[in-house]
Amino acid sequence: MCGITACIGTDESVDSLLDGLRRLEYRGYDSAGIAVKNQAGISLTKRVGEVSELVGAVERDPIDGTFGIGHTRWATHGGVTDNNAHPHTDESGRIAVVHNGIITNYQSLRSELESNGHKFESETDTEVVPHLIEENLRDGATPEEAFRAAVGRLNGTYALASIIGDEEAIFATRSGSPLVLGVGEGEYFLASDVPAFIQHTDQVVYLHDGDFIIARPSGYEVTDSGGRPVDRPLKYIEWDPETATKGGYEHFMYKEINEQPGSLRRTIHGRLNALSGGVELEEFPPGTFSDVEQVHIVGMGTSHHAGMFAASLLSERGIPAYAFMSGEYAVIKPPVTENTLVIAVTQSGETADTLDAIRRARAAGARTLALTNVVGSSITRECDDELLIRAGPEIGVAATKTFSSQVTALMLLTERFVEDITGNKSGVARDVMDSLARLPGDVQEVLDTSNAREIAEEYQDSDSYFFIGRGLAHPVALEGALKFKEISYEHAEGFAASELKHGPLALVTPMTPVFAIFTGFEDEATLSNMKEVQARGAPVVAITSDPDGEIAEFADHVLTIPETHPDVAGITANIQLQLVAYHAAKLLDRPIDKPRNLAKCVTVE
Structure with missing residues (x-):
């Protein structure tokens, strides 16, 4: 895994593929590559690192083609190397494949192919697919037959897109991993997610598990595993392309x-x-x-x-x-x-x-x-x-x-x-x-008045960050800690406030600020927990709707939320914690939109 893009019928296939990969960066990845078909065959470029590394390689050594496939990889089989990056090809270089998911029987397939004389260049599970297609072509199959037969040998989860020989087509299928078709005017796109092509078209076809699709400049067809046509409705996406861009925001x-x-x-x-x-x-x-x-x-x-x-x-x-x-x-x-x-x-x-x-x-x-x-x-x-x-x-x-x-x-x-x-x-x-x-209005008030940036600055050199709450505030505490750790890379933990004295209190020091969430439910008990950590020297940031009451009096700092029903207060409290996490990560110069080792959509177990 993690992101597939493909296009055919476009005037600038290389640019379209690279742009699609940029728009899939949010899914998380460690390498990227593209393969395009031209008169000389298939031209392939792939690089470890960000899509910008791939773009730089293409600018230094330009390639062109009339259609192609691209991929951002998140390593599951084999290390992060150029050889392990997608797309993968057969030995002749006439077949290229990109893949999301995990092929669970790849090792037995690889052993079988190696015994038949195939040589592999990577450690990935994906590379068996172009070799299987190549084997089927040698046996006289058409490109479509070769692709279907190769897919029929696979166990596991996959979204696959392939270009094969001289056939002016993209062959694709999915099983347990997302794949969507974008339908433009004489141009077609395949991707793991709509943002990859939303600037080109707002018409999409959602593919089901077991669907096969062949996209050509003249059109597309969707069939089942037996080759029988299936009806997949054309739907319209209501997103404006601007919604998939930063719109003036830094992140x-x-x-x-x-x-x-x-x-x-x-x-x-x-x-x-x-x-x-x-x-x-x-x-x-x-x-x-x-x-x-x-x-x-x-x-x-x-x-x-x-x-x-x-x-x-x-x-x-x-x-x-x-x-x-x-x-x-x-x-x-x-x-x-x-x-x-x-x-x-x-x-x-x-x-x-x-x-x-x-x-x-x-x-x-x-x-x-x-x-x-x-x-x-x-x-x-x-x-x-x-x-x-x-x-x-x-x-x-x-x-x-x-x-x-x-x-x-x-x-x-x-x-x-x-x-x-x-x-x-x-x-x-x-x-x-x-x-x-x-x-919605209460959330806007939080966004307009929050002092989260100042809180993040105050505690940016801390050893750890704890988040506590009772009742509905407990999952909010867990979510606050998750946001903090995943984008700041700093240690953060969330606890039920009642759990403190049963173990976590041993971790509290003057260098562990505690964010205490008050929603109007059992606030007196949470206040008691707040005093417990303060007695151990820990500073406390209270999230409360009463900035002038007893809670604020005892807290070191306050993040204020509008007064509302206790069942709803956790949502506005969470907005404050999101802002704290964001500003803390920004102060540390973290890659906020693309935290290391994480992906937006986890399609493998």
Whole structure:
């Protein structure tokens, strides 16, 4: 893995491929390369490092072609070297392939091919594919037959794109890894994600697992593994190309933090009745969830924290709910029945662990629901139902606006569950809904008044950073720590405030600032924990809506949030913590949008 791009029918294929790779940089990678077809054959350039290294190599030694494929790699098999970078070719150099995913039987295939005289240049699993195609061509197969037969030998997950011999076509397929087709006027694009080609076209075809596609200058065709045509609808993307650019901001992450008032308005729009305070989900009319007896929420990283938030909300409202890391769901094997609803929370809709968890839940008879940001993603096809968070494209690896939109969408779902399952339409729910309606404005207030930069400057030389909270503030503390560590590379940990005296307090020193989150729930107990760490010399930054009260009196610094319902306060508190993480990373001159070793979309387990 991590990013595929391809184009055919364009006037400037090299420029289009390089631009597509630039727009996929947010996915995380360690090397990049392109291969283009011209009269002399296939011209190939690939380099370790950033796409800029590849661009420089192409500028020094220009290549051209009428169509081609490109790739940003995140190493899974073999070290980070030019030889291991994609695209990979056969021995003749007439076949080039790019691949996302993992081919689990590559070693046996490689041994078989080597026994037949094939010589390999890399340590990757991907290189078996062009050699398999070459072998099939030698046996008299057409390029399409050779590609299909090679894919038929593969086990594992993959999105593949290939150029073969003199055929003026791009051959591609997917199984467990995303691939989308962009349809322009006489030009066609393939990519792992829409931003790679959004500046060229807003018309897309989402491919399903098992789909094969052949794109030519004259058009494209989608078939199944047996060669039978399949109908995949053409859809329109509502993103303006500007949304996939920085728009004057220094980093995508900072832009996306500042986009949250707008993304939250989209999440809420049409789903809240301002007069009644009730929830109106077009996707789920009243009574949809009346037979649900328990809820499991699966997700990884930020999505897991959003799931923890929702599970706590549901439990408070009398509905049994549990949050699981998707990657542990198969290990824990929680009991499910036909009255269990399993909610998959995933920004991309392609997270491998979460897809696996959903498949296991469905196999056990559970009902499933996808909560995602991406129309047509794999998770929407795997689940019985879907609810889009409508956050818009998120390019920065560190999730920001998608977390706040995930939590908000889950709060709306929670209210629908409560109405359907318990029949309870309490005044408390009305207060929550009113606070949600004010949320975009409250977030804008935080963005306009935050002193997060000053806090980051004050504590930039600390040894570690701790984040604490109770109830719904606990997942917010975990998310605050995650944001801090993933973009600043500094050690940060989140804890339930009640956990401090059971171990973590041993780590507290004057060089470990503690961020304490106060939401109006059990604030007195959290204040007691704050005093505990201060007694050990640790400075405390309080996140609170009362900058003049007792909490602020005892805190060393305060990050203020608007007064709101305790169930909603965690969202605005999280915005302050996102800003602290961003400014801390900027002070340290970290690559904020592309933190090392991380990828935006994790499509392998």
